[in-house]
Amino acid sequence: MHTQKRTILLATALLSAAWLSGCGTKEKLTPQQQGNTPTAPALSPQGQNKPSLEMKVEVNRDKATITFHTENFHLSPEHYSGMHVPGEGHIHLFVDGSPSRISVKENVYVLQSLSKGKHKIEATLHTNNHQPYDVKDELEFEIK
Template sequence: MKRHTLILSTAALAAGLLTGCEEQQITPTEQPAAPSQAETPASVDLSAKPTLKMDVDVAGTTATVRFETTSFKLSPEHYSGAHIPGEGHIHLFVDGSPSRIGVKEHTHELTGLAKGKHTLEASLHTNNHQAYNVQDQIEFEIK
């Protein structure tokens, strides 16, 4: 009986970890548990939908990815913290991998990439990892 309980507990924990970050999506008009306007970054226009655009520079086996956002502030100081409207971070996926990279700055370097074509997918997320439903995708080649 104890073994079945352990297996079920482990399975439930694994399912929670796999789905935890992608369960809910929000839009700028559906902000969960919004703090006061005073806590919103002054440089962010909450009336506009955030945007995300990636650009990649390749040098050898390294790709330097630059992220441009509008109506959105990258906030490494609040990563995994409480939701603040208009700020958060980027989830970056390389070549369709289910593992994500949490990007907190406007530039991220990928090193040691294999030769060939690569695809990057990125999406904006709140500080507490809810999706803003804003994505971008780009392809590049390591020669």
């Protein structure tokens, strides 16, 4: 019985850790976690075209409207944190090298109240269950 309790406690701890490691609106990451190396073999099935990502930005005063264009990839807010489905997921957006990420689930995202000066954004594609696709785009712009 003692071994069974220990097994249940260990299983509960592992499930809790897995649940807590999902993506949120803004999350802290260590530099090692920001890598874009796929960690799930399901990310590159044979015969499937690799997803691509391109950002465009439109600046208006202290706002930057970012438009994300993807190919072979579908943003799926309805499946966010769900099971992996090849070719769908969400975007992680990093602003000015911050370790905090913004989870983007739509094709347009607006950054507001930006300070004057140059800014750099980086976006990476991720699966529904938060695994990286090894696809990213970077862009620089200026708030005048």
